[in-house]
Amino acid sequence: MAQEREILDEFKQVTDNYWLTHSEYTRVNALLLYWTEDDLGVAAEVTRLQRVFEKDFAFQSTVYQIPSKNCTTELNFQLASFIRQHASEQGSLIIVYYAGHADEPDQKNPGSSGWRANLKEGPALDWHLMQPALYGANGDVLVILDCCHAALKTRGSKKGKMELLAACGSGSRVPSPGKLSFTSILLGQLKQKVRNGEAINIKSLHCLLWADRLPTTGLSFHPFFSCPDIPWLTRDCDPETPVYFDLSEQETRSIVLQRLQSATPNGFARRHSPxxxxxxxxxxxxxxxxxxxxxxxxxxxxxxxxxxxxxxxxxxxxxxxxxxxxxxxxxxxxxxxxxxxxxxxxxxxxxxxxxxxxxxxxxxxxxxxxxxxxxxxxxxxxxxxxxxxxxxxxxxxxxxxxxxxxxxxxxxxxxxxxxxxxxxxxxAEAEDSIRLTQTIRQYLIDNSYIPNTANLPSGAVTEELTQRAASSHRLRYGSIWDKKVVVERFQYATNAPESLQPTEKALLQVKRMVDQLILPRKQDFRALPCVGFVYERHIKTFGIVFELPPGCDQSKPPMTLLSAYSTRKRVALDVRIQLAFSLATALGHFHRVGWVHKEFTSENVSFFVGRDQSESDLTRPWLFGFECSRPGDAESEMNADYSPSGNLYRHPERWGNPTIKFTKAHDVYSLGIVCLELALWKSAKGLRELKEKPLNPWKLKEDLITLVRKDIPHMVGQSMADTISTCLNFKEITKGLSEFETHQEFKLRILGPLKNARV
CATH class of the missing domain: 1.20.120 (Four Helix Bundle (Hemerythrin (Met), subunit A))
Known part of the structure; x- marks a missing residue:
């Protein structure tokens, strides 16, 4: 024991500040580009970025000044040589960074993207014709652009990971080099994260850059848009906002930047250790x-x-x-x-x-x-x-x-x-869940904590309504900087009827929710990756912006589970059990990281139609309705609701004007109601047990348990019936148990039977 402790202490002492984190890459090389004719003065920032890459991350880097003469030919040769030398094997990452001028988008060719040495005249090249060379890299690719009109539509078919992080989208302009430039803010985030020993997820980094550059005054523009160095960069121009695109052919996890591991330091390898x-x-x-x-x-x-x-x-x-x-x-x-x-x-x-x-x-x-x-x-x-x-x-x-x-x-x-x-x-690949749990616990430690969340500017999302989607539909397809998204809208509270501003509490709630939703997580959570949120004052709504599922057909609107009960008359038993298992698994994942949903209903479960499908796949649900979600131990909202339909999915303790704090067991009760609906394949709103007058919530619960014991085994089997009964009685079953013991009961009594019941 003493020897093992000594070895551990020696390992920690020798390797302190040496392995900050482990990288998934064996080699990372960066190509930093700017023009020889540098009228913006970006050279100093490029040098700072090179120093951070090499010193803090242990990356290799090459700075290349694009020549004025034969610029296209020379850059093509440099790019091809760089890819051949550094991106020929899997397990590698190349970073291509550019700082300088860019052309305004061509209305006749919106996919074009040109770089130029000077603001109006001088050498220029077509970047959109060069970027496809990166699709042939065997390793992963990260493109970082600090220029105006950066994120134009230049997509391809990269089989591995390829992501784009840019200072702004098409039609936007950015500040000149200085403490408020995109590169300066990027450097601040990179240095802070790596020196704290934290991994840097590019998608999450984009959100942090959003927060650093967003105004704190509620204005629609940032005060640094008045730049004397560049006459056209004024408050009258479109505000620049960092953008992110995943250009990979298939859905992948976002690229993560971490300090590379070097050779074993002297002093540790000299001893034999277990x-x-x-x-x-x-x-x-x-x-x-x-x-x-x-x-x-x-x-x-x-x-x-x-x-x-x-x-x-x-x-x-x-x-x-x-x-x-x-x-x-x-x-x-x-x-x-x-x-x-x-x-x-x-x-x-x-x-x-x-x-x-x-x-x-x-x-x-x-x-x-x-x-x-x-x-x-x-x-x-x-x-x-x-x-x-x-x-x-x-x-x-x-x-x-x-x-x-x-x-x-x-x-x-x-x-x-x-x-x-x-x-x-x-x-065990538990790091994403650990980081999500850390974020959730941060709110419990500090109630005043305001997250750096991606508050997207008003008008950033362009909605696309199909003829089949009603104007009141809660989920809308749309796009943001050429990226297809789905937006979930809900109304926010104001301090006065005539006010258009959300209350401070409502804004903080949505910021905290989105701060959790944007973090990477396993697909078993069944929650789409979140891009950020918008709030539109004229209609008093927040909009949570999510990425679309891979292969989604936007000509067909999403369908809720509630609507499926009436539109899909017959659904096979194995499909219903698999759906119940997927939903239970998702809820278990949320609870494990300390997150309660609070509105787990069939109306908040949606399905999308794939491009090669005629109808939705009911075994692939996606959860929505996160407007009320929060950390499990946080203070509950005690809002009154006396409507039977509003209380149907709620535990009796949460009916009417609740005095009991919302717990995970209340979520599990809601899961039980949804599973009962799946067994009956109809909305619980039509149950005769719900039509008694006056309606007593505790008697309704007992009536539903009786219904489950009497009829459900015959309809869907004993395993499904036992699962539903357990969900409805979960609060009583787990009374006095620890968090770990409660979760084990959830796995044993709910997930286990559903898993075994699958055909």
Missing amino acids: ATSFMLLKVSLNDDPTGLQIADWLKSFPPKTIQDVDIEALVLKARRLENIQEYNCFFPGSVLGRLPPASQEQILGGIWGLSHTISSTAALAEESSKGLNSGSADEATRANFAEKVIGDLQEKVQDVSDNIEDAVLLGANFTLQEALNDEAVLV
């Missing part, structure tokens, strides 16, 4: 014959819906999780070693189950390599078998990851920042 969790991420398939054999075997007849790279990633994660036990990551002093015994046993039990699945799969792969199980099975049969094996592996990997995340978020006696520095936790 393996610890910091070794886990060093495991790769190339160094793992068993994992490599499994991956190669599964890739030899993969299902059409699963790519080779996904199979490799799954096997690699499975082997890393399995190695948590082998590397003895539960040693005293480690993050996992400081968990309660019950949490450790749960994690180890999951790892043993995963290890058994891996061993069985490895045996099948070994037999296949010797030709012992090839038989006469056709390709389709083998693909189906592979899909089942992959499904089993995914399930076991998910179980172990969830167990680690449960323990860290709900049952730990250490800080979340400590957990972020533990590689066993990172292997």
Whole structure:
């Protein structure tokens, strides 16, 4: 024990300020561009950015001054050479940065994007003809543009990650170099984050840049738009606002900037020490014959819906999780070693189950390599078998990851920042949930905390109403700087009927909500990535702006679950159970990070139609209605509501004028009502139990439980019936239990039966 403690202390002492974080990239190279004829004076800011990249991030960088003569040919050659030299392999990231002038958009060719050396005349080139070269990079690509009219529509088909962060959108202008320039504000955020040991998610960085550049006075323009250096940059021009685009071909997680890991510092490698969790991420398939054999075997007849790279990633994660036990990551002093015994046993039990699945799969792969199980099975049969094996592996990997995340978020006696520095936790991919939990807890610690949230300017979102979407529809399609979005609108409170301004409390509530929604999170939350929010005073509404689901057909409006009950007359039982499981999983994820929804109803569950679909996929729900959501331990709103329809999904304690604070158990009760609707496939508003006069909420609850016990097993099976009963009685079932124990009951009594009931 003493020796292990000594080793840990030595590791911390030697590596302090050395590994701030772990990067997913093995190499990062930046190409910093500006003109030789630099009439703006950007050279000083470019040098500062180069210094931060090299000193603080340990990136490699190249500064290239675009020549006046043959500028297009020379930059094309430089760009091609840079890509060939630094972006030829996966696991790499290249950053292309430009500071200088840009042409105003051409009305006849809105996709064009030109750079120029001087404001009005001089050398110029067409960037939109050069950017497609970046789509051929094997690694990831980040483009940063500090120029006017920056984010023009120059999309392509990059198979890996490619993102654009720009000072402004098309038709907007930016300040000249100085303390208020885009690059200066970007540098401030980069230095603050990396020196605090924080990872920098590009999408989240965009939101922070928004906040830094937004006015605090409520004006629609920023006071720094009066720039004597550039006559046309006045308060009369369009306000510049940083913009972000994901140019990847497929939906991916946002690029994350972190300090690169260097060679092991002198002083630590000189001693032999027991393996610890910091070794886990060093495991790769190339160094793992068993994992490599499994991956190669599964890739030899993969299902059409699963790519080779996904199979490799799954096997690699499975082997890393399995190695948590082998590397003895539960040693005293480690993050996992400081968990309660019950949490450790749960994690180890999951790892043993995963290890058994891996061993069985490895045996099948070994037999296949010797030709012992090839038989006469056709390709389709083998693909189906592979899909089942992959499904089993995914399930076991998910179980172990969830167990680690449960323990860290709900049952730990250490800080979340400590957990972020533990590689066993990172292997479980729990970092996004940890950061979200940190944000939520910030509100509980400091009630006066005002987040840096993306308050989008009025008019930034252009709405697109289809003929089939009524003007009053709560969800509207739209676009913001050529990016297609969906906007959820709701009215805000004002201090007086004639006032158009939201109350300070209403504005703070929506800022905090959006601050949580913009953070990266797993898809199992079933909440679309958030871009920001707008508030339009003339109609007294907030609008939460979300990215669209991949492949969404905007010619067909979204459909709520409530409307589906009347428009989709018959829905298969397995689809309804899968939908119930997806919704329960989503609610469990929100509760695990300390977030309650408060309006979990069938009207706040929506579905989108894919471009290759004739109707919505009911197994892929998306949650909305976050206007009332908040941290689980925060003060509740005690608003009165006496309408039966308004109270239908609410626990009896929350009917009328509630005096009881909203809790997670109240959300679970709402889930039970939604699951009851799924079993009956009709809105609960039509239940005869709801038509009694006068309506007693506690009697209604008992009547619904009686209905579930009497009729639901015959209709959808005992598992679904038990789940609904548990949801309706969850407050009583979990009385006196800890957060961790309550969540385990949720998994055991609600998620478990639904998972097993799926066909």
